[in-house]
Amino acid sequence: MLEVSNLSVRYGRHLALEDAALTAGEGEIVVVLGSNGAGKSTLIKAMAGLVRTEPGARVMLEGKPLHKLPAHRIVDAGLALVPEGRHLFGTLTVAENLMLGAFLPRTRDKADESMEKVFAVFPKLKERLAQVAGTMSGGEQQMVAIGRAMMTCPRLLLLDEPSLGLSPLLTSELFKALPSIAETGTSVLLVEQNSHQSLAIADRGYLIEKGVITGEGTAKELLESADVQKAYLGG
Numbered sequence: 001m002l003e004v005s006n007l008s009v010r011y012g013r014h015l016a017l018e019d020a021a022l023t024a025g026e027g028e029i030v031v032v033l034g035s036n037g038a039g040k041s042t043l044i045k046a047m048a049g050l051v052r053t054e055p056g057a058r059v060m061l062e063g064k065p066l067h068k069l070p071a072h073r074i075v076d077a078g079l080a081l082v083p084e085g086r087h088l089f090g091t092l093t094v095a096e097n098l099m100l101g102a103f104l105p106r107t108r109d110k111a112d113e114s115m116e117k118v119f120a121v122f123p124k125l126k127e128r129l130a131q132v133a134g135t136m137s138g139g140e141q142q143m144v145a146i147g148r149a150m151m152t153c154p155r156l157l158l159l160d161e162p163s164l165g166l167s168p169l170l171t172s173e174l175f176k177a178l179p180s181i182a183e184t185g186t187s188v189l190l191v192e193q194n195s196h197q198s199l200a201i202a203d204r205g206y207l208i209e210k211g212v213i214t215g216e217g218t219a220k221e222l223l224e225s226a227d228v229q230k231a232y233l234g235g
């Protein structure tokens with residue numbers, strides 16, 4: 001479904017991501033765990049075509065080479081990004097923000113159907129369609145941002161630190177929605193510092209340190225690993 005290899009990004013002389021490789025299967029939830037500045041956002045942006053990658057990078061989604069496409073064509077090919085900080089249009093309503101996600105010709109006709117899928121995952125949004133997005137709580141805004149990405153009918157959803165700024169309770173509420181997205185066949189890849197809660201809903205995970213992927217395993221293996229306990233789980 002998703003196969004990434006040789007993904008490297010340089011900011012000037014700084015190598016922020018070095019030969020990253022990972023995979024995600026259909027309907028799988030994969031988490032990349034790393035601390036501040038480890039390169040998590042860079043990894044996500046590189047996959048979405050938002051930063052320039054070094055030669056040799058490969059990002060294959062269902063056999064399509066995304067690394068050859070500009071960012072807008074990458075969305076059309078089925079990859080949707082929920083950026084860190086959500087980037088909603090704060091003065092527009094929830095409905096308007098969601099509809100912005102259905103901008104592609106292939107998704108416009110399916111907007112009503114997609115909207116129902118969003119409501120199935122986040123029932124709260126149906127009651128809040130007329131609310132101005134900027135007046136919502138952080139957790140609700142994150143739901144709108146994920147909903148907007150779902151409106152592009154993605155095959156792969158990329159989430160950049162969705163738990164950032166949310167309480168553990170709100171994070172848990174939000175994360176509980178991810179398996180229901182994955183069950184529809186959409187793969188979910190999230191990068192996180194919040195290891196406990198993300199591993200609780202993930203199938204598999206990777207560890208990233210200083211731009212290098214240093215470990216991987218099933219969520220259960222990572223939860224039980226002494227290294228992960230020490231570095232990420234306060235154990």
Ligand code: ATP
Nearest residue numbers: 011012014016034035036037038039040041042043
């Ligand atoms: P955080 O959780 O703090 O967002 P992160 O794991 O997402 O961290 P990145 O944002 O990918 O990390 O940053 C990786 C490294 O690259 C950091 O050292 C960062 O300072 C550097 N970096 C990120 N963006 C740029 C940029 N546009 N120009 C120069 N250096 C950058």
